[in-house]
Amino acid sequence: MNGQNLVGNEYAEAATSAFRAVNPLTGEVLDGEFFPAQKKHVDDALLFAANAFITYKNIDKDLKADFLRTIAKEILALDTILLERACAESGLPLGRIQGERGRTVAQLNMFADLVAEGSWVEAIIDHELPERQPAPRPDLRRMLVPLGPVVVFGASNFPLAFSVAGGDTASALASGCPVIVKAHAAHPGTSALVASAIQKAVISTGMPPGVFSMLFDNGFEIGASLVQHPKTKAVTFTGSFKGGMALTRLAAERAVPIPVFAEMGSINPILLLPDALHSGAEKIAEQYAASITMGAGQFCTNPGLLIGTASDGLTRFKDTLAEKIAEIPSAAMLTPAICSNYHKLSAEMLREAGVTLVMRSQVSAEGAQNQAGGMIAQVSAKDFIANPKLKEEIFGPWSLLVIAENNMEMEQVLDSIGGQLTVSVMAEDAELDSYQALLDKAADICGRILLNGVPTGVEVCAAMQHGGPFPATNDSRFTSVGTTAVRRFVRPFSWQNWDGKLLPAALQEENPLGIWRMVNQSMTNSSMIN
Template identity: 60%
Template sequence: MNGKNIICSYERETANGSFSALNPATGKPLEGSFFKAGTADADEALKGAELAYQTYKHLHKDLKAAFLRCIADEIAALGDTLINRAAEESGLPIGRLQGELGRTTGQLRLFAQLVEEGSWVEAIIDTAMPDRQPLPRADIRRMLVPLGPVVVFGASNFPLAFSVAGGDTASALASGCPVIVKAHPAHLGTSSLVGSAIVKAIHKSGVPEGVFSLLYDDGYDIGSYLVKHPKTKAVTFTGSFKGGMELVKLAQQRQQPIPVFAEMGSINPVFLLPQATAENPEELAKKCAASITLGAGQFCTNPGLLIAVQSEGLEQFKQTLSGLISETPTATMLTPGIFSNYENRAQEALKEEGVVLLAESGKNNADLQHQSVAKIAQVSAAQFLTSSRLQEEVFGPYSLLVIADDVSQMEEIIAALEGQLTVTLFAAQNELTQYPELISKIADKTGRMIMNGVPTGVEVCGAMQHGGPFPATNDSRFSSVGTTAIYRFVRPLAWQDWDPELLPEELKDGNPLGIYRLINQTRTRA
């Protein structure tokens, strides 16, 4: 952890000044000065990435899988050194970070399995039909191929799983794309440690050195430069709507526009149907309170909106929820900026007409800085529908309970909302068939529908969809979590009437890789 940028797998000092990370709990700078990258460093990193791409995109799937596993092993070997530094930089508890470390190494190994199995390239073969009348058919073979160098922006709320070796990096490397990471300025030491682990894996695995670079900057200059650079072929980002849309705008203004995959958060509404609320008001309140306050509310799937119909069960739900929120201790937020933004946006929401504060944290830790105060507020559905401000995300442990007159008014609310990462439905079994219009409208507004659970906790697996209609993400066709995240970094390419020996292994006769392919409309490993 020496503060040097990593350019094409080698550490470099730069001449652009340095800066330090901050402990958000104490407000004091942490050990280590980190060199700011300049445009010349970005140029060198992308030049090396482009050169490495020409070799890395053809790397045998088994060698690529071994490389991903080696990264996981090197990160795991950092152990407490990595966990403790991440805790100092983020204010997150050790237990949470231990789980996040397992997720980080686990998703690397999951992508290794995907690459090793090989069918993700979606190989399609339509063999020649020379005798077809009135015209013969050519031999056409198609598969997915990598785009080229990918720029990854580290996220503030996941210093491991959405950062230097997080899901974006893992899926891009799995696809055959080199990666240039712009480190999050709040996680400098954590980023340095993980970056060094990736470099060790590169040297042990023998993959091209240009497949990985890591650059530091405490502003926006290097990030903007990387997005606009002609050698960059795709960008990933997890963060605010403002930040994500600025990157989308930069990418579209290029002479050659490129895709940006921006996950920009949402309010993740939770619908409490009447019978479910009447049957289990206290249990529902416990689930909601735990989800609202988990990690100081700093999850992109934090339930910022609860929608229910006025009833006796709802009164019990409100009483229990308010009690649990008032007993919630404060927690350190990720950065001073996030803390300030939470305080300001929560106060703005509470000033909206008709909004009433039901409860807030009563256990304050005065010895620490940037402490979140969990809040639960209430408003009528009629008033909610007139206020665009109440439909905006408050990033932190805040949630608004919206009281509807009936389920029809619930339908009005979901129709008025923008796209979401998740929508949750608490419902009794018979209510699922009783309100088909509500469920249909929910499906149009989200990437993941949750039944009788909570939105926080995103499983890394093949079926996971972490992405939703705008503005939750800028492209709802893709996921940033799970194995399908790999499809962000590839494009289809067809070979027509090529010499069989010159075809990629995935498309050759005899199926040398033994993968599933679609041959003349039949899926087979033959």
């Protein structure tokens, strides 16, 4: 244990058993022992975080921004050590890991810029009106303030960008909240390296000890303790529906309930409109074969549902998609358990009434373990609508083609599937007016709607919405990607009749940054400036 910071194996002396990482591509047991935390370490981490919060929430915004930028620099300084370990623990190729590291660093710098600019706090000043009748108005000043210690659950499918220093950690630190990460057991070495980079940044920028901690857990006990700890003020999670709902229930059952921001899965339907298929079925099929199998299908925006009406264009799309899927090699999945679950669930799906296999990948990667090949199945809209099982996500390179008889059945399919992260529409501009009811239904069930594109590939920017109605996420008002992700960790707070010198800098008239509503102005701008 290092002072008031907990990172990974610093509590090894108290652990009863260790675990090691496994390369899912080769089955090799990797170097390094990692020790699950115990309840004492949860208590320590939250106590240190609560103490750090007293200081960190009031630290100058430029110092916070420097802290975030320094984390990014320290991650880059890890260089090939980090890249090689992440590849070994995930089975992902070097190019993917390099891209993910770039996204991780870019997110940290993006939030640093947001913090330094300052207007995200939505500062509002209503000056006093002492002469107002029948009663004077007091001076009121309002802004967003941080909640307190945030628990971040690292995701399995992004060992960097949704893990120890990923978007959840970056946005929570940007908001002024200390972070405790529960590292994912699939990539503990990668997590330990990134945690060491954050701790270097804590020390070099003079941040309060305890502003960041990381705990290992090879099961569920420590995660549950973190959520239920009275000093935890918010939780983020990316993973399964079952896992997200379990954490949500734990948080709701506390003496003082707290928010959980859980991304829990999505089948991301694709609407294949007839004119688009008539003119470009083969091109669209090629696009979607690549998207379905990208990264062995292990993306939360993987297109798991293809919906179209019976036509010559849809037949050409299906035939071309089958041809392309057959040519794409299988790929190693992130863990043996994930791979086993993919094969189990896809086999079960193929046994459901009316479901038939269209094509599975015919090419295996020689010598690789835990392989998953692309699979396309088909079913009628009537059978799909009648069977709740067919609406469930299969995490991996799987997609189900639903063939409707008409536009009304396409609408009924959307009515039956629940909330999604994305809906994609493949259409010619001229046909969109004829499908307004379908498009309205699509917009109602998702957080992001795409026109003539694939949902895989989530841009990190201010306008991104990565969230959706239940069950895609448990709160569709928020995003886990982009600058507005910071809103998950703040609450509005007002000061009444306080001397300006005693207020935060954003609420002092000498420093009007971020003030977007003043007395006698109408409230016309309710959006955050980025």
